[in-house]
Amino acid sequence: DAGVTQSPTHLIKTRGQQVTLRCSPISGHKSVSWYQQVLGQGPQFIFQYYEKEERGRGNFPDRFSARQFPNYSSELNVNALLLGDSALYLCASSIRQGTTEAFFGQGTRLTVV
């Protein structure tokens, strides 16, 4: 079975632009979470989605938004990009909401110039 897949793997954007990152969870997993990992730090929680609804949000500005589709895949959108948004964006899937164990994708490396 395929693990969590994310696309693209790398992305370079200009300050002020918008970006969309994509994630496909493990087959059978219904919950998707997004994390931001700035270089040299641990990942920080951005969102969790379950059954197409936002269930939790971390301390990130409204420029960050996400959605989950009927097939449980998810997109993370970031508007008005800032240099500080440069990071590795990780998607994690869990079999259901409230499950403690999460499985991560390889991440999307976003560079804002």
Add this chain to the structure above:
Amino acid sequence: GDSVTQMEGPVTLSEEAFLTINCTYTATGYPSLFWYVQYPGEGLQLLLKATKADDKGSNKGFEATYRKETTSFHLEKGSVQVSDSAVYFCALSISMFSGGYNKLIFGAGTRLAVHP
């Protein structure tokens, strides 16, 4: 608030040396505890977990015991290999009752370099 503190790296060891990476946590309630490993250019891989006090998680020769009295979850391995070189993250999972979901809180990571 809830947090995880790891020993700073880098940790540099010779092959077959003993490894300890310290991790302590602060949390309300009873979190589950995890160690994740990140190899260069890759995402996070779950290494081991423990869900309640005194549980020992183990995988690939790595071990960690959930110590509630000292709020610790130290990672150990008896004999490291060059292939163990990576960044190791300690994390806790907390339940957010307002939304009915769990989120992971990570430490800053500890880089391990193993030399032949």
